[in-house]
Amino acid sequence: MTDVIALRIDGMTCDSCATHVREALERVPGVRSAAVSYPKARAEIAADAGVSSETLAATVATLGYLASVDDTGAAPPSVFDKALGFLAGGAQSGAGGVPLHIAVIGSGGAAMAAALKAVEQGAKVTLIERGVIGGTCVNVGCVPSKIMIRAAHIAHLRRESPFDDGIGACTPAILRERLVAQQQARVDDLRQAKYETILADTPTITVLRGDALFRDRHSLLVRQAGGVEQHVPFDRCLIATGASPAEPPIPGLSDTPYWTSTEALESETLPSRLAVIGSSVVAVELAQAFARLGSKVTILARNTLFFREDPAIGEAVTATFRAEGIEVLEHTQASKVAYADGEFVLATGQGELRADKLLVATGRAPNTRALALEAAGVAVNAQGGVVIDAAMRSSTPHIYAAGDCTDQPQFVYVAAAAGTRAAINMTGGEVALGGVDTYLSHRTMAARVTTAR
Known part of the structure; x- marks a missing residue:
């Protein structure tokens, strides 16, 4: 007998994430097949009777994502699934019973994952961005670099044909300005689809443009264009400001x-x-x-x-x-x-x-020095990264941090997973990141090896 188990999976950031989840699920004994959709944040697993949703959810968790039974039209959730739902919790209320107000500083992978999860939990979010929406990955990191690397790989294959007997090698003409234009167009498309449109279509997220700094433990000052300053009080806050290239101390x-x-x-x-x-x-x-x-x-x-x-x-x-x-x-x-x-x-x-x-x-240095963290009692390490615990809490318990501005591994997968968990914890849940470091160490090294091919 074959059962079909549906899981909701939070924390995936691309189709590659879905592929890794599917491969992990299909390695579970008794699983016959798995279909995983990144856009739907959902997995459907065909498995032998006796394969539990607990086992499948735990497998997904080892990759750094949060899985729970998707009971839309499915069988009633198990005790384990109910426990996951309890941990995720509903948003606590702020003062006077109004929805919890969460300030998110930044708009990259950690910030977006946290903002979307927080509003899903019933909170209201103010997201503050000083520059271009989307953070490092889509704008100046993963997306443009992989497009450039792919173009370079094609040029290499044309010049060094692996099928010399049947496909003659040739030296391609490289029109760098056109490659950059194509690359930037794709960056703009993805930023619009994955970040800007989603924010615009989510009324419970307010986007402020400007530089944020802490006034005290419960409010921010946002300096906007034209010298306008806006005070932003919050019940909870997530610091997700990312990192920037570091300059080594070389004379000259x-x-x-x-x-x-x-x-x-x-x-x-x-x-x-x-x-x-x-x-x-x-x-x-x-x-x-x-x-x-x-x-x-x-x-x-x-x-x-x-x-x-x-x-x-x-x-x-x-x-x-x-x-x-x-x-x-x-x-x-x-x-x-x-x-x-x-x-x-x-x-x-x-x-x-x-x-x-x-x-x-x-290397890269955390973008934290202009935040006036001392006003909120938020501790940083020697490199300027926000010191956090396994639940993403800083030294000030209602202020959290995730992504490259902490000492977490600087990968968008970590940032998104950490942002999701921070949002769950900010809205009454209690989950830790766990398991993602081991997963990423293997995944990253595999990527590094293939880079040289």
């Missing part, structure tokens, strides 16, 4: 027009010579993309590529890069950077390195 660097990943992705020209300082994911993936599009690329790695991971990964990527003509300088640092007459000059222990452009990708 700040006086040069170096690139961060943002400028590199937006550049309409390809440099003849590109130097890259950094040895982790962002540095490595952009280095290879530019090389495959035609730049002569040199990477300066303070240690080795991916030195914090399994050494075999760094060794394999380094070998692949060198085979593609990318120069990888291991155990090399720039002691000074200068810029004159359109050329960068980097002083290293191995002599001078000259380049037309310099990309610095040595």
Whole structure:
């Protein structure tokens, strides 16, 4: 006998998330098939009798998502499913019995997930954004970088055909300005569909444009265009301000027009010579993309590529890069950077390195310094990240934080999952993030290995 179990799944951010959930569910003993929809936030599992919804929900939870039985037209929920519903809870009321008011600072993956979950729980939300709606991933991170990487991969395949006997290799003409235009158009479309339209269609979310800072533990000051200031009192608050590229303390660097990943992705020209300082994911993936599009690329790695991971990964990527003509300088640092007459000059222990452009990708720093966190008693770590517990609470219990502005792994999957859980906890529930770190460590390393292919 085969049963069909329907689950609601919160925290998925794309079709890739749905694929990973489906694969995990189909590995559960007794599961015959699973269909998972990201747009519907739903999974339908065909399983042998005896496979419980508890087991399936627990499997989904190991990936960092929250699963509960979708009882729309389905059988009555089990005790376990009722328990999940109790944990998710309904929104508590604010003063005078009015709906709980939650302020969300930011509009990226963590902020959007939290805002949508909070209004689903019955709260009212004020979302505050100082710049472009959507945060890092859709605007200057995952989306544009993967589009560029895919274009570079196609250029590489045309130049290095794996079917030389039947498909002749050729050197493609790279029109970088057109690639950037196509890339930005896709970014704009996704931001509109995934963020701006959803916010506009959700009347219980009010969007304020401006810079937010804490006045005290229960209110924000939002400085808007034209010098207008607005006070925003709140019952709960989520800090989801993300992170920005960090500048390493290299003498002379700040006086040069170096690139961060943002400028590199937006550049309409390809440099003849590109130097890259950094040895982790962002540095490595952009280095290879530019090389495959035609730049002569040199990477300066303070240690080795991916030195914090399994050494075999760094060794394999380094070998692949060198085979593609990318120069990888291991155990090399720039002691000074200068810029004159359109050329960068980097002083290293191995002599001078000259380049037309310099990309610095040595990490990201939390966007928290302008928030006046001390006014709300919110503690930060040495890097400026908001210190949180497993429930995403800061040192001030009714103020939460999620995503890249904390010490969580800087991936949109973590941010979205954490934002969802923060919203549940802010509205009377009690759930912890748990399980996502292990999942992401495996997923991230798999992505890193495939980047070099």
